[in-house]
Amino acid sequence: MSNNPITNNIFNSIYRVTKEIPEGKVSTYGEIARFLKINSRTVGWALHANKDLKVPCHRVVNREGKIAKNYGFGGEGEQRRRLEDEGIEFNDNLHVNILKYLYKFQ
DNA sequence: CTTTTGACTGAGT
DNA sequence: AACTCAGCCAAAA
Numbered sequence: 043m044s045n046n047p048i049t050n051n052i053f054n055s056i057y058r059v060t061k062e063i064p065e066g067k068v069s070t071y072g073e074i075a076r077f078l079k080i081n082s083r084t085v086g087w088a089l090h091a092n093k094d095l096k097v098p099c100h101r102v103v104n105r106e107g108k109i110a111k112n113y114g115f116g117g118e119g120e121q122r123r124r125l126e127d128e129g130i131e132f133n134d135n136l137h138v139n140i141l142k143y144l145y146k147f148q
Numbered sequence: 149c150t151t152t153t154g155a156c157t158g159a160g161t
Numbered sequence: 162a163a164c165t166c167a168g169c170c171a172a173a174a
Binding site for chain 2 (some may be wrong): 070071072074081082083084085086087088090092099102103105109110112113121134
């Protein structure tokens, strides 16, 4: 497999799927987990371990539309700023309108 | 090998 | 809405 960054690991499957979330949309750990037939916590684990800015992990929130408190690139404020920059509106400081912006896979 | 931990979820309070 | 508890599973120690 040469130097292809995408390999057949669970983590990379998660990253691949996450990269498909379009701008202005969000998804949840549970949706990704169900799509890949894995546990939600594994998704959280993969994104927590991830340091690749190419993965739009700021578009992944929990089922309540609440952003991660341990977001890895600058905390809650940074994730919120990125989402707002894509046109996603917040109901309050930490919650987006998940029903309005949720992106469904396949 | 075993134990702990965690960017979760769902049900119950 | 916020909190707790249990179930879940992969990685790290």
